[in-house]
Amino acid sequence: xSVQGPPPIRTEANALNTNGAQQRSGSPHQSMLxxxxxxxxxxxxxxxxxxxxxxxxxxxxxxxxxNLYADVQAKLGTEFRSYGANIIVVAKEGMPLPADAxxxxxxxxxGRGIAVPFAYVVARTSDGHSVVVAGTDFDRIRRLDRWWKxxxxxxxxxxxxxxxxxxxxxxxxxxxxxxxxxxxxxKLTSAGFLETGAGEDSRIYMPLGDFVKWTGVxxxxxxxxxxxxxxxxxxxxxxxxxxxxxxxxRPVRQIVEGEANVLNKTRATLLAASVLIILTAALCxxxxxxxxxxxxxxxxxxxxxxxxxxxxINGFFATQAxxxxxxxxxxxxxxxxxxxxxxxxxxxxxxxxxxxxVLPLVLAGSVVVALLAAVLPIGLLRRVQPANxxxxx
Amino acid sequence: xxxxxxxxxxxxxxxxxxxxxxxxTLGVAVATxxxxxxxxxxxKISRELRSYGANLVVTPQEDTVDVEIGGVNLKPPSDGAFLNEADxxxxxxIFWRNNIVGFAPMLLVNVKVGxxxxxKVVTLLGTYFSKRLKSGTQEFVTGVRITNPWWKVQGSxxxxxxxxxxxxxxxxxxxxxxxxxxxxxxGRELRIAGILxxxxxxxxxxxxxxxxxxxxxxxxxAVRRIYVSALTKPEDAFARRDPKSLSPADLERWSCSPxxxxxxxxxQGAIPHSRAEQIRQVAQxxxxxxxxxxxxxxxxxxxxxxxxxxAVSAAMATAIFERxxxxxxxxxxxxxxxxVAxxxxxxxxxxxxxxxxxxxxxxxxxxxxIGLAVFASEITxxxxxxxxxxxxxxxxxxxxxxxxxxxxxxxxxxxxxxxEA
Numbered sequence: 001x002s003v004q005g006p007p008p009i010r011t012e013a014n015a016l017n018t019n020g021a022q023q024r025s026g027s028p029h030q031s032m033l034x035x036x037x038x039x040x041x042x043x044x045x046x047x048x049x050x051x052x053x054x055x056x057x058x059x060x061x062x063x064x065x066x067n068l069y070a071d072v073q074a075k076l077g078t079e080f081r082s083y084g085a086n087i088i089v090v091a092k093e094g095m096p097l098p099a100d101a102x103x104x105x106x107x108x109x110x111g112r113g114i115a116v117p118f119a120y121v122v123a124r125t126s127d128g129h130s131v132v133v134a135g136t137d138f139d140r141i142r143r144l145d146r147w148w149k150x151x152x153x154x155x156x157x158x159x160x161x162x163x164x165x166x167x168x169x170x171x172x173x174x175x176x177x178x179x180x181x182x183x184x185x186x187k188l189t190s191a192g193f194l195e196t197g198a199g200e201d202s203r204i205y206m207p208l209g210d211f212v213k214w215t216g217v218x219x220x221x222x223x224x225x226x227x228x229x230x231x232x233x234x235x236x237x238x239x240x241x242x243x244x245x246x247x248x249x250r251p252v253r254q255i256v257e258g259e260a261n262v263l264n265k266t267r268a269t270l271l272a273a274s275v276l277i278i279l280t281a282a283l284c285x286x287x288x289x290x291x292x293x294x295x296x297x298x299x300x301x302x303x304x305x306x307x308x309x310x311x312x313i314n315g316f317f318a319t320q321a322x323x324x325x326x327x328x329x330x331x332x333x334x335x336x337x338x339x340x341x342x343x344x345x346x347x348x349x350x351x352x353x354x355x356x357x358v359l360p361l362v363l364a365g366s367v368v369v370a371l372l373a374a375v376l377p378i379g380l381l382r383r384v385q386p387a388n389x390x391x392x393x
Numbered sequence: 394x395x396x397x398x399x400x401x402x403x404x405x406x407x408x409x410x411x412x413x414x415x416x417x418t419l420g421v422a423v424a425t426x427x428x429x430x431x432x433x434x435x436x437k438i439s440r441e442l443r444s445y446g447a448n449l450v451v452t453p454q455e456d457t458v459d460v461e462i463g464g465v466n467l468k469p470p471s472d473g474a475f476l477n478e479a480d481x482x483x484x485x486x487i488f489w490r491n492n493i494v495g496f497a498p499m500l501l502v503n504v505k506v507g508x509x510x511x512x513k514v515v516t517l518l519g520t521y522f523s524k525r526l527k528s529g530t531q532e533f534v535t536g537v538r539i540t541n542p543w544w545k546v547q548g549s550x551x552x553x554x555x556x557x558x559x560x561x562x563x564x565x566x567x568x569x570x571x572x573x574x575x576x577x578x579x580g581r582e583l584r585i586a587g588i589l590x591x592x593x594x595x596x597x598x599x600x601x602x603x604x605x606x607x608x609x610x611x612x613x614x615a616v617r618r619i620y621v622s623a624l625t626k627p628e629d630a631f632a633r634r635d636p637k638s639l640s641p642a643d644l645e646r647w648s649c650s651p652x653x654x655x656x657x658x659x660x661q662g663a664i665p666h667s668r669a670e671q672i673r674q675v676a677q678x679x680x681x682x683x684x685x686x687x688x689x690x691x692x693x694x695x696x697x698x699x700x701x702x703x704a705v706s707a708a709m710a711t712a713i714f715e716r717x718x719x720x721x722x723x724x725x726x727x728x729x730x731x732x733v734a735x736x737x738x739x740x741x742x743x744x745x746x747x748x749x750x751x752x753x754x755x756x757x758x759x760x761x762x763i764g765l766a767v768f769a770s771e772i773t774x775x776x777x778x779x780x781x782x783x784x785x786x787x788x789x790x791x792x793x794x795x796x797x798x799x800x801x802x803x804x805x806x807x808x809x810x811x812x813e814a
Contacts, residue, residue: 146677195673281704
């Protein structure tokens with residue numbers, strides 16, 4: 001602080017002495033209180049800025065953490081969808097799926113997910129081996145089963161994808177081979193090989209249009225990857241059951257339960273971390289504001305010496321603390337939203353949507369902590385004689 | 394004199410020191426707990442990700458195509474090559490044996506069930522449910538109950554050395570069987586221990602101890618494939634290299650990282666005439682999910698460290714600001730700026746070390762509690778972390794006090810003593 005010259009006027013009490021007497025009209029207490037609040041904010045900028053920045057940082061961290069906590073389910077849910085289908089629709093024994101089954105599924109999904117149709121037959125190779133041939137939609141499957149390792153995707157009709165194991169049976173070294181199903185032969189070209197480490201390795205995949213033209217067999221299975229929370233997915237499940245009474249609709253438990261398990265554990269860890277961070281932030285505000293109020297014990301003493309009631313003084317400090325809490329919360333909320341969306345972009349490659357539900361929480365929390373920070377030192381000062389404080393003791 | 398001043402300052406200003414000390418302690422505790430959780434979360438989540446099932450599969454080298462649609466196997470079971478059941482314990486002898494969470498052998502066979510009037514062909518799966526095996530001196534338990542945690546049984550799980558079976562829930566509904574009933578499988582009378590629900594093709598079949606399936610096939614010791622659930626490191630560019638093309642030094646580095654590929658490579662070496670590969674649906678996605686969760690925790694740890702650093706500096710700044718009068722007095726008595734500053738810094742260091750030690754212990758306890766509550770397994774804080782945490786605590790306390798100390802030192806003693814600073 002400044003060393004040269006006389007000490008600058010710093011206390012509200014001084015402001016009160018010089019200008020206070022001129023304006024005593026209307027409701028004296030209220031206009032006075034407002035004046036004092038305003039003056040105190042303007043005149044002691046240094047301390048106010050310190051306390052306010054602590055509030056802003058605390059509110060920002062809290063906002064960011066709460067936003068992330070609320071959004072992590074949706075964010076991780078998207079990641080979990082790369083595990084593939086979580087619902088499977090299968091034709092009941094001896095009954096084909098209705099012709100419009102795929103459209104029915106799509107309308108139940110309302111754009112929140114992917115549905116891929118599959119049709120299967122067992123065909124014979126030219127030297128008499130059996131092999132499973134599947135007809136499907138390659139564009140959809142590329143989005144559903146992103147873990148498929150494919151050397152080259154089929155581009156035109158007549159081109160197929162040959163599983164790594166199936167390749168041994170059909171011998172597509174030349175790229176061309178022949179299959180027959182119920183006496184209908186078809187000449188196919190292998191576009192690429194497929195490797196998944198699971199059942200797909202033993203199959204040959206071809207475009208659904210070609211498949212139906214060749215075999216006359218319609219899709220019997222639709223694999224569905226529905227996005228959303230557990231509740232939303234069970235809602236989709238129920239909708240599908242109602243819409244397709246002739247089919248078996250069932251969740252893929254391996255995927256659904258694995259996801260729920262990992263998600264719950266992650267959320268619980270995140271919750272523990274959030275609580276710790278928010279407590280630390282509150283502690284930070286408490287430390288700064290307590291210091292700020294304690295530091296102003298001379299104002300307190302002067303006000304008391306001039307005859308202010310304890311209630312007025314309490315109200316004065318409480319209002320100031322609350323005002324600081326509100327200002328800090330609002331500023332911090334804006335900063336916190338920015339931080340959350342930055343974390344979203346860095347970590348999940350998608351911004352975290354701001355949740356305004358968090359605002360009242362942060363606001364209430366800030367005000368409560370600020371009031372608590374103001375009340376503690378006032379309680380201590382209350383017992384002290386103003387004269388002692390003014391004497392510098 | 395200097396030490397006496399520091400000592401007296403702690404003795405006489407208990408309230409102020411306590412406040413700053415509490416802030417340091419809590420800050421360090423939060424930081425320690427968060428660092429502990431963040432460093433361990435990868436391991437913990439990767440164990441939880443095992444609930445997605447096996448990520449590696451071992452098949453016979455000259456395995457032929459499966460002809461299977463919707464869980465119904467259309468190929469005669471005696472066809473093709475088999476693995477030897479006696480080789481199974483070798484899985485627990487590879488270099489990465491401690492990363493193997495469990496494995497389950499599989500042998501599929503088509504069987505006829507029901508009476509002579511309504512015979513039905515279904516798939517019988519022979520496997521381990523929860524089998525006790527021995528490799529060397531080490532005993533372990535493995536089977537589908539470990540590799541496929543989403544399998545639910547109503548009734549009880551069969552014993553691996555019995556003639557009891559599990560009936561898939563759809564098949565059970567069709568045959569009107571319940572736990573405790575008997576079922577005729579290829580002329581054998583087997584007891585149904587429980588009804589199995591998996592939400593997948595197994596719901597239409599029968600699951601039996603491996604030995605029962607081997608008897609039905611007529612090939613004792615035969616296994617068609619082995620599903621292995623292993624803790625792996627997310628794949629990177631180095632993991633995708635072909636081990637055959639690596640130099641000896643690189644090959645060693647490659648084998649010493651628990652990539653799905655290198656574990657598969659070792660499994661292949663351990664089990665004769667086998668081929669091991671990753672189940673891409675499970676293995677490939679683990680990495681993304683894991684890295685997202687780890688990234689999130691890392692960023693949160695940074696936030697926590699930031700918040701605790703701020704709390705500590707705020708508390709320190711307040712504590713020093715309150716002591717302007719003391720500074721004034723010291724300076725009036727002839728102390729120079731360096732002496733005053735070093736006094737405050739010494740006090741700050743002492744506070745940081747005391748608070749750091751207590752906070753570290755508290756943080757370790759907190760991390761343990763979080764680990765037990767969330768993952769039902771402990772998170773241990775490495776003692777190596779203690780000097781790091783202490784150094785951070787001292788640095789933060791210093792940084793937090795520095796501005797306040799400099800300000801205090803620059804006060805004109807006259808104003809300070811008059812109480813106008």
